[in-house]
Amino acid sequence: MAQVLLVEDDSALRTSLSRGLSERGHAVTSAGTAMDGLNLIVSCKPDLVVLDIGLPDLDGREMLRMLRAASRVPVIVGTARGGEDEIVTVLDAGADDYVVKPFSVGQLDARIRAVLRRGGEEQPRPEVLVVGGLRIDPAARSATLDGSRLDLNPKEFDMLHHLAVRAGQVVSKRELLTEVWQLPYGGADKTVDVHVSWLRRKLGETAREARYLHTVRGVGVRLAAPDEFGADR
Structure with missing residues (x-):
């Protein structure tokens, strides 16, 4: 059984x-808007x-891009436009598969099972990372500090x-x-500086009194537990 979210504006089709998916053993939650x-x-x-691509409040492709910025959950796109350009567009936007309307519940169920099988084989659950009092869970895209959840943007x-993957190492702004x-061919270092500042604030620290995030001037940024970092800024 899979937990399936169905986003479809046609109420009759959604129902x-x-x-049909519930009868095939899935737990289904549905929504009519992006x-x-x-x-x-x-x-x-x-x-x-x-x-569904044709949603009333937001184009489904735009929703897919927004979703991909925050989650790696598998997505099957349902579209009435079965041309090659449309299919390429939704796959490039981050869809894992697609179905062209009209389609049967049986076909959709088969595609759901196929996508989940591929995900199970190719995407083992990432390791939870611990750095001092920080605990970072990549699968849930959540982080806690001393047991309290951090409210982080994507x-x-x-x-x-x-x-955290490179804890204890200096990571350059370019990396x-x-x-x-x-942004492999360019980008403003200020982007990194601003996000480091935001992240420091959420970790309850400042540049002057850094505990986890340490700036090494002219080199980059290092994440380390408070008792593991020397005064090399």
Whole structure:
């Protein structure tokens, strides 16, 4: 059984698909708008999303891009436009698979099972990282400090995770721009500086009184537990 979120504005189709997938053993939550769908992704943490392109409040492709900025949950796009350009567009935007309307519940169920099988084989659950009182869970995209959850935006989390993977090492701003912002050929160092400042504030520290995030002038940033870092700024 999978936890499936169905985002579809056609109420009759939404009801039919929800019933059919439930009969096949899935636990289905549904939404009729993109914003309701995005909220449910955060609150329900589904195993897979079935996403309609033609939503009333936001184009489904734009919702997919927003979703991909915050989550790696598998997405199957449902579209009435089956041309090659449309399919390439949704796959490039981050979809794992697609179905062209009209489609049967049986076909959708088979695609759900196939996508989840691929995910199980190719994407083992990432290791939880611990740096001092910081605990970073890449699969849940959550981080806690001394047991309290940190309210991080997607880029703050990505940067913290990247630094935690290299805990104790100095990471250059260029590497952060390349790996976190996907800007291999350019980008402003100020982007990194601003996010480091935001992240420090959420960690309850400042540049003058750093505990976890340490700037090495002219080199980069290092994440280390408070008792592991020397005065080399």
